[in-house]
Amino acid sequence: AQSVTQLGSHVSVSEGALVLLRCNYSSSVPPYLFWYVQYPNQGLQLLLKYTSAATLVKGINGFEAEFKKSETSFHLTKPSAHMSDAAEYFCAVSEAAAGNKLTFGGGTRVLVKP
Amino acid sequence: EAEVAQSPRYKITEKSQAVAFWCDPISGHATLYWYRQILGQGPELLVQFQDESVVDDSQLPKDRFSAERLKGVDSTLKIQPAELGDSAMYLCASRNHGQDNEQFFGPGTRLTVL
Numbered sequence: 029a030q031s032v033t034q035l036g037s038h039v040s041v042s043e044g045a046l047v048l049l050r051c052n053y054s055s056s057v058p059p060y061l062f063w064y065v066q067y068p069n070q071g072l073q074l075l076l077k078y079t080s081a082a083t084l085v086k087g088i089n090g091f092e093a094e095f096k097k098s099e100t101s102f103h104l105t106k107p108s109a110h111m112s113d114a115a116e117y118f119c120a121v122s123e124a125a126a127g128n129k130l131t132f133g134g135g136t137r138v139l140v141k142p
Numbered sequence: 143e144a145e146v147a148q149s150p151r152y153k154i155t156e157k158s159q160a161v162a163f164w165c166d167p168i169s170g171h172a173t174l175y176w177y178r179q180i181l182g183q184g185p186e187l188l189v190q191f192q193d194e195s196v197v198d199d200s201q202l203p204k205d206r207f208s209a210e211r212l213k214g215v216d217s218t219l220k221i222q223p224a225e226l227g228d229s230a231m232y233l234c235a236s237r238n239h240g241q242d243n244e245q246f247f248g249p250g251t252r253l254t255v256l
Contacts, residue, residue, distance in 0.1 A: 060242060072247040129175065133184055
């Protein structure tokens with residue numbers, strides 16, 4: 029069965045500092061992995077996705093993530109935080125064997141301090 | 143750019159009342175998902191449709207929840223009777239075959255049960 033663990037429900041960073049959000053997954057087969065961002069009372073917006081083409085994935089708004097099979101991790105980073113990055117971030121996994129449904133982590137809320 | 147549409151955006155109801163949510167997926171997307179997101183948690187799948195057929199409703203509380211997608215296009219999720227614990231964001235997503243499992247989300251319906 030697929031599952032996702034996001035370490036840290038809240039992260040506080042200073043504007044201009046590195047953003048690092050941790051995600052570990054469990055999957056019986058090579059998975060598809062996703063990072064979504066959610067602003068208050070809005071739906072989910074895709075930041076980036078891993079589909080086995082490349083282990084380092086670049087997404088929108090300066091975010092990137094690296095797939096590490098040996099560590100079953102897919103951590104999200106951004107070199108320099110901006111005030112507009114304050115939001116909730118969700119890591120998700122999907123497998124064809126599970127009907128391609130998304131299984132989400134619990135989310136990490138990012139606070140950006142000026 | 144094509145988007146998933148949902149209505150209403152916000153719904154306040156009293157317990158024991160009936161509520162219904164509507165979703166119109168991106169044109170041509172055969173797969174449609176309904177997720178429930180309780181405040182402070184990640185979304186969880188309620189039901190998955192492939193065209194007009196339900197392929198996964200294992201997490202749908204069938205004593206009070208129902209979902210349909212009669213013509214394989216738009217979909218309705220109903221709760222009758224609503225309970226206090228149903229207060230959540232209800233998200234609809236759609237996916238086209240072969241798009242690296244990427245799901246596109248609508249803006250959601252925020253339900254408050256009083």
